[in-house]
Amino acid sequence: MSKSNDPGLNPTTDATAVADSIWKSILSETEYKILRHSATEAPGTGRYLNNEEEGFYHCAGCAQKLYAAEHKFHSGCGWPSFYDEVEAGAVKTYVDTSHGRTRTEMRCGRCDGHLGHIFQDAPQTPTGTRHCVNGYAVLFVPTGKDPQEALAEHRSKQQD
Secondary structure, three states, rough: OOHHHHHOOOOOOOOOOOHHHHHHHOHHHHHHHHHHHHOOOOOOOOOOOOOOOOOEEEEEOOEEEEEHHHEOOOOOOOOEOOOOOOOOOEEEEEEEHHOOEEEEEEEEEOOOOOOEEEEEEOOOOOOOOHHHHEEHEEEEEEEEHHHHHHHHEEEOOOOO
């Protein structure tokens, strides 16, 4: 895979214009299903549920910075939960009426990858919201590490 074709390794790439075949070649099978086809990992099975390190959570597809570790909290839902995005526009929302109910879907603001859903059920947080994130939709980057370097390492392992 050419670095120039990978939107995570080349921040100047228009991540919404990346061909499906490229996404399929650079993402793990689970990441691909979640980010590109709105799948959901089973509760308690994803990455980072119990991660307590300082740093940021980036989109596993395009490396967009999405969440600060300091906004993460334990909600007991089985997925990593955050009460706010790192900055306005990092996450975009849509009305999701699948599965016979209305929810707020969240997608990466850069590549439009599916992240999870937002719920208004966290009164213990400053925003009252719970961003319920698929662990395989994000990549944790510890404080002080370059996001593209972390993503390149992750891509080279290509594992779930």
